[in-house]
Amino acid sequence: MEVTVADLALLWIPLLMGITALPHCLGMCGAILGALTAALPTSVRDQSGRMLLYLLLYGAGRVTTYAILGGIAALPGLGLMQLGGAPVRFAMQATAALVLLVAGLHLGGWWNILVWLERKMMPLWHLLQPVTQRMLPTRAPWHALAFGLLWGCLPCGMVYAALLWSATGTSSPAASAASMALFGLGTLPFTLGGGLMSGKLLTLRPSLSARRLAAVILMVVGITALFWSGWRLLAPAVLPVTPDCQTHSAMTAQSGHLL
Numbered sequence: 001m002e003v004t005v006a007d008l009a010l011l012w013i014p015l016l017m018g019i020t021a022l023p024h025c026l027g028m029c030g031a032i033l034g035a036l037t038a039a040l041p042t043s044v045r046d047q048s049g050r051m052l053l054y055l056l057l058y059g060a061g062r063v064t065t066y067a068i069l070g071g072i073a074a075l076p077g078l079g080l081m082q083l084g085g086a087p088v089r090f091a092m093q094a095t096a097a098l099v100l101l102v103a104g105l106h107l108g109g110w111w112n113i114l115v116w117l118e119r120k121m122m123p124l125w126h127l128l129q130p131v132t133q134r135m136l137p138t139r140a141p142w143h144a145l146a147f148g149l150l151w152g153c154l155p156c157g158m159v160y161a162a163l164l165w166s167a168t169g170t171s172s173p174a175a176s177a178a179s180m181a182l183f184g185l186g187t188l189p190f191t192l193g194g195g196l197m198s199g200k201l202l203t204l205r206p207s208l209s210a211r212r213l214a215a216v217i218l219m220v221v222g223i224t225a226l227f228w229s230g231w232r233l234l235a236p237a238v239l240p241v242t243p244d245c246q247t248h249s250a251m252t253a254q255s256g257h258l259l
Contacts, residue, residue, distance in 0.1 A: 010179075011179060011182055013165065013179075013225075015182040016186070016217070016221065017158070017161070018185060018187045019187075020186075021158040021183075022186075022187065022214070024107055024157075025187050028154075028158075029151075029190070033190070037051075039136055040054060040137060041137070052192070053141060054141065054144045055191055056192070057144035057145040057148060058144050058147060058148040058151065058191055059148060059191040061144070061145045061146065061149040063181055063184030063185060063188070065151075065152025066152055066162075066183060066184040067177040067180050067184070068177070069163060070162075070167070070173075071173040071174070071177035071180075072173070073163050073166060073176060074166065074167045074172065074173040075173055078171075092169070093228075094226060096168040096169030097224075097228075098222070098226065099164040099165045099222070100218050101226070102161060103161035103165075103218050104219035105219070106157050107158065107215040107218060108211060108214075110215075114160060114161060117157060118157050118160075121155040121160075122155050124153065124155070125153065132147060132151075152184075159183075166180050
């Protein structure tokens with residue numbers, strides 16, 4: 001399945017998730033980014049152009065990993081949609097809306113279910129750590145890209161929330177991959193801005209008010225999406241079906257498209 005118009009219309013949501021995750025990124029990865037930039041050779045840190053190149057490559061590697069994970073995560077949902085049709089599609093959209101609510105609760109510190117998931121996935125990161133340590137300090141651009149690819153595997157509740165959203169809120173692996181790439185782009189200001197601050201990032205802590213404002217934004221979007229997807233799921237059961245609607249449904253089923 002290809003990316004649909006509905007997928008394109010919803011791509012702003014993962015971008016919003018990435019932007020609102022910035023306070024979380026500062027607390028979660030600030031130490032990593034600060035150490036990375038502080039360990040760069042002086043010849044790189046003294047030239048803003050070269051410094052920016054390395055930061056972009058760190059970010060590009062991380063975004064690439066997110067996109068690959070998004071494409072893989074969408075495969076089970078694609079099979080379910082092909083078997084169940086429109087009702088399954090709308091039920092998955094409702095699940096995606098619930099994911100936004102969970103992400104908001106996690107971001108605001110009101111529910112730590114995603115922290116539990118981070119801890120469960122931490123052994124995977126421990127397996128990758130010896131590889132990442134051999135890449136430090138970063139001495140070449142391709143090292144920065146490779147480190148970014150591995151950095152994308154760091155256990156993170158907001159990444160898992162974005163993955164669940166992308167897998168359930170889109171109609172194809174391509175759309176899910178694009179969704180995760182946009183989530184990564186939303187977090188890119190953290191990589192660029194935080195990296196240019198170098199070691200100063202280690203002393204910063206995200207304010208509780210900033211985290212909770214971002215959390216409320218996500219939850220409002222999630223509640224709105226939940227009502228919309230719930231209506232689309234329940235409407236066929238509560239609204240009378242006219243002959244025109246029956247004809248339209250039959251044509252839609254024959255064409256194989258989900259509206």
